[in-house]
Amino acid sequence: MKYALTGGIGSGKSYVCRKLKEYGVEVFDCDASAKRLMRSCHKLQEQLSEAVGQDVFPDGQLDKAALAQFLLASEENTKVINGIVHPAVAKDFRSSGMQWMESAILFEADFRHNVDKVICVSAPLETRVERVMERDGISREKALEWINRQMSQEEKERLSDYVIVNDGTADLDRQLEELLEKIKHE
Ligand SMILES: CC(C)(COP(=O)(O)OP(=O)(O)OC[C@H]1O[C@@H](n2cnc3c(N)ncnc32)[C@H](O)[C@@H]1O)[C@@H](O)C(=O)NCCC(=O)NCCS
Ligand SMILES: Nc1ncnc2c1ncn2[C@@H]1O[C@H](COP(=O)(O)OP(=O)(O)OP(=O)(O)O)[C@@H](O)[C@H]1O
Secondary structure, three states, rough: OOOEOOOOOOHHHHHHHHHHHHHOOOOEEHHHHHHHHHOOOOHHHHHHHHHHHHHHHHHHOHHHHHHHHHHHHOHHHHHHHHHHHHHHHHHHHHHHHOOOOOOOOOOOOOHHOOOOOEEEEEEEEHHHHHHHHHHHHOHHHHHHHHHHOOOOOOHHHHOEEEEEOOOOOOOOHHHHHHHHHHHHHO
């Protein structure tokens, strides 16, 4: 069986992944894979430069701010970048042979069919905004821009098989132990 952890930006997926590691569960990180591939794959670099403009790889290095600016400028732009990057990430996951993946945009990226079960990590909107502002040193407006570029948390929860509440007060260890116990019997 293969599993995906999803949830919007700031819900705490990476935090939950670190906890899962304590339980012996290793999770493939789609964000990290996308960055690795954009650094190393010449074909991806060419496609991105063509779509965004040469300034996305000044002197061969990915300019994250330039890519983020292009991505957030319109939904059409997000689709263009996703269409270039996501098939490569999906391939990378399949060839990793790993059982778990973490992706903020599992449904948007059409990654759902790569796994059997989906676990959504959720937190209240305000908590997510504050976490992202603090973690990334960005404004409330910028944090909300990212949130608005993703499917709503309610929709993600509806499409998932399990929900983990990571609001800072609910007991995460208990939820993860229960989840791991449940999926053992699936
Ligand atoms: C724009 C980039 C360079 C910003 O990098 P940075 O290190 O500042 O942020 P990071 O990668 O940690 O992303 C933070 C969060 O933004 C959100 N996000 C990233 N890409 C996307 C996207 N295409 N659509 C919606 N949300 C996204 C996710 O919640 C993600 O976890 C980077 O996010 C990126 O390359 N995105 C495009 C590739 C992609 O779609 N990655 C997502 C996993 S496949
Ligand atoms: N239960 C928690 N208690 C304390 N801090 C938390 C908790 N959950 C998340 N955080 C913190 O909130 C921030 C955002 O969490 P994290 O990076 O795990 O989110 P994410 O869902 O992986 O976001 P992204 O979509 O950007 O990858 C991090 O700095 C993290 O350490």
